[in-house]
Amino acid sequence: MIELNQVNKIFSAKKRSVHALNDVSLHVKKGEIYGVIGYSGAGKSTLIRCVNMLERPTEGSIRVNGVEMTKLAAPKLREARKNIGMIFQGFNLLKTATVYENIAIPLKLTGVPKSEIDRRVKKYLDVVGLEEKADSYPAQLSGGQKQRVAIARALSHEPEVLLSDEATSALDPETTEAILELLLKINQEFGITILLITHEMHVIQKICDRVAVMENGKVIEEGRVIDIFSKAAHETTKKFMNSLFPEDIPEEVLMSLHQQGPIIRLAFVGQSTGKPALAEVAKRFDVYTNIMSGNIVQLKNEPYGRMIVHLQGSVEQTEAAIAFLVEEGVYVERVDGP
């Protein structure tokens, strides 16, 4: 649905130029929620703005639903953009217009007939749960409600693609949850493909099918959320993972435990995979298993858990226990000593 191939974007200023996107390729499939995560300056905003040509890439190809966006002249580009909704961190609502008008005005500007405008405004205000706020002004709404209006406005053009530029970054945790639930609902109910950018791993965890991690304008890691969670290879990705699964075990503790046996990180999918396997280890081997930290989070489609476990016992027994866990399908990684 969205295909970026070898996209480069260079911002040239007098003194220096910035390579904001460096050979970026990614493919977002129809109907999926695809997240791009990275720290500030990684190139996320530039990437998402290139998809609807708010920013023109210096090089490369960008296709949305088969249409090569980089080659479109103004009238055709306007047409293609109708198929791509966008929501922003700052909501971008018209302050002097009511909620109803905020949705109706852009529809009017694109030539939608009056009766159809009324139908769509009502329908999408209902979808986002704000029917009663039609006559309110943005200043009378909470941040979460403003974002709901922005989502209704984007949906009212009935796009196939929704771009989300840090849509929950200005919201408190509870409101963030509610907006993420809403994005999930519109993805499932309307089959809208969502490309979002974020600096919060929680957003990726909660609603994304696939993720790309960006750094210095490059995609450094990409894949299914479940795979990236289990096998994050890059240091930056691991740092993002640490925000969900903090592993701040003091060095002194690590050092003394390492002398008594290996410390391992277990990752498991589903409610029950990890703990029964550990219980089995305790039964089958002369190994004492000590869970040092653990957390389970809900991914879009399944729960995912992670544990740090210290195995105490002879080298032979602990190695056999690790081999058993691997055989059982648990993802096992050794935690290095200090």
Ligand SMILES: Nc1ncnc2c1ncn2[C@@H]1O[C@H](COP(=O)(O)OP(=O)(O)OP(=O)(O)O)[C@@H](O)[C@H]1O
């Ligand atoms: N219009 C511009 N002119 C010059 N440089 C720019 C422009 N827009 C972005 N950049 C630079 O491109 C790089 C990537 O910026 P971008 O905003 O895409 O990153 P980001 O990951 O979205 O960061 P943030 O989360 O802080 O928004 C940065 O070094 C930034 O300074």
